Amino acid sequence: MPTNSEKRYIPGLEGVVAAETRLSSVDGQKGELLIAGFPVEALAANASHEEVAYLLWHGDLPSPSQLADFRQALAARRSLPPATHALLRAAAAEKIPAMDALRMAAGTLNLDAGENLPFTLLARAPLAVTAYWRLRHGREPVAPDPDLGQAANYLYTLTGERPPAARVRALETYLNTVGDHGLNASTFTARTIISTGSDLVSAVAGAIGALKGPRHGGAPGPALQTVFEIGTIDNAEPVLRHKLEAGARLMGFGHRVYKVRDPRAELLSAAAAGLYRSGDAAQGGMPLYELAAHVEKVAVALLEEFKPGRKLQTNVEFYTALLLHGVGLDPDLFAPTFASGRLAGWIGHCLEQQSNNRLIRPQSVYVGERDRQWQPLDQR
Ligand code: ACO
Numbered sequence: 173m174p175t176n177s178e179k180r181y182i183p184g185l186e187g188v189v190a191a192e193t194r195l196s197s198v199d200g201q202k203g204e205l206l207i208a209g210f211p212v213e214a215l216a217a218n219a220s221h222e223e224v225a226y227l228l229w230h231g232d233l234p235s236p237s238q239l240a241d242f243r244q245a246l247a248a249r250r251s252l253p254p255a256t257h258a259l260l261r262a263a264a265a266e267k268i269p270a271m272d273a274l275r276m277a278a279g280t281l282n283l284d285a286g287e288n289l290p291f292t293l294l295a296r297a298p299l300a301v302t303a304y305w306r307l308r309h310g311r312e313p314v315a316p317d318p319d320l321g322q323a324a325n326y327l328y329t330l331t332g333e334r335p336p337a338a339r340v341r342a343l344e345t346y347l348n349t350v351g352d353h354g355l356n357a358s359t360f361t362a363r364t365i366i367s368t369g370s371d372l373v374s375a376v377a378g379a380i381g382a383l384k385g386p387r388h389g390g391a392p393g394p395a396l397q398t399v400f401e402i403g404t405i406d407n408a409e410p411v412l413r414h415k416l417e418a419g420a421r422l423m424g425f426g427h428r429v430y431k432v433r434d435p436r437a438e439l440l441s442a443a444a445a446g447l448y449r450s451g452d453a454a455q456g457g458m459p460l461y462e463l464a465a466h467v468e469k470v471a472v473a474l475l476e477e478f479k480p481g482r483k484l485q486t487n488v489e490f491y492t493a494l495l496l497h498g499v500g501l502d503p504d505l506f507a508p509t510f511a512s513g514r515l516a517g518w519i520g521h522c523l524e525q526q527s528n529n530r531l532i533r534p535q536s537v538y539v540g541e542r543d544r545q546w547q548p549l550d551q552r
Pocket of ligand 1: 428475
């Protein structure tokens, strides 16, 4: 065990290896993301989200009968406990952000669930988001449709209407794209919690809290806001330059691991273009897409000018915003929708950690004072 003076502090644990995983591999220099051995590009727009969740939990793609059982197990659990509804109703009265409502609701999702928490959480957490959204807008929650899968039910229970296939596919591509991503902050949080011998509900609730921050999953709302604020192609340069001169961070750019364009940005950009071009987008259209593509180009060039050599490139969040806008989601739903996709990965990582657990317990270097003298209260 190193002494205090021998310990080396690595801020943000940058470059520290804290787990072995079979779930995903992130190569920040090549811009490569593998999900259980598959390039994310092979899965994102082709697989159902249930197939990706199965792959993350079992290490292999399901056969048709395994997939049918998996979908059935989710469908059987896709309803919220009455206490969760009551909590969401109270949260809606306070109009709290949807991500906070999800964090609160997460702790109640297993109330009447019994066994098989992975399925319960995967089926119910997205439902808590959509039920909350309806309650917050004065509408009653809609019961899921047992014939629909994870992505279609998300949109159905949000709007109460059967969603067009193009929107379901766009959302499903998104959920698959963000299903897992190495040892990011929220996944590390989940693994740390489960490593103490705690339970899956606690791990997921903690991960939701970690994902919420703007340096992790909370960026796409502000990223879209910036595109709207810019409004026209001519404004991109002056608005972004002004932000950088004021010391602001451009949301949707920069990444701890990727030093080239995030491969998920490419996938989501293509998915957004496809949705807008199809004419089935719920809001926005090709002019918005073209504006965003221009904003991206200007932002990357300005980041190189302001932060030379930092290699600040587009991350997953920039085109997340554009795609989810086209799917019909309000910016307040972006982060909880990200959580709904990342759930499959969080749960997979918890199962992996449990299968070969060692308590995650790093150390700190003490940099405070020593040899201080106690002073009674009346002498301070
Ligand atoms: N805009 C402007 N400057 C930036 C940005 C940005 N988006 N990102 C990093 N920088 C600058 C920092 O100010 C810093 O500059 P300095 O050295 O002159 O002080 C330098 O680049 C390095 O930044 P760090 O914060 O040390 O890099 P880190 O690896 O911690 O950052 C992070 C990663 C948090 C994602 C950062 O790039 C950021 O804040 N981006 C904006 C928010 C965002 O898009 N978050 C989503 C990330 S993707 C995800 O988690 C799913």
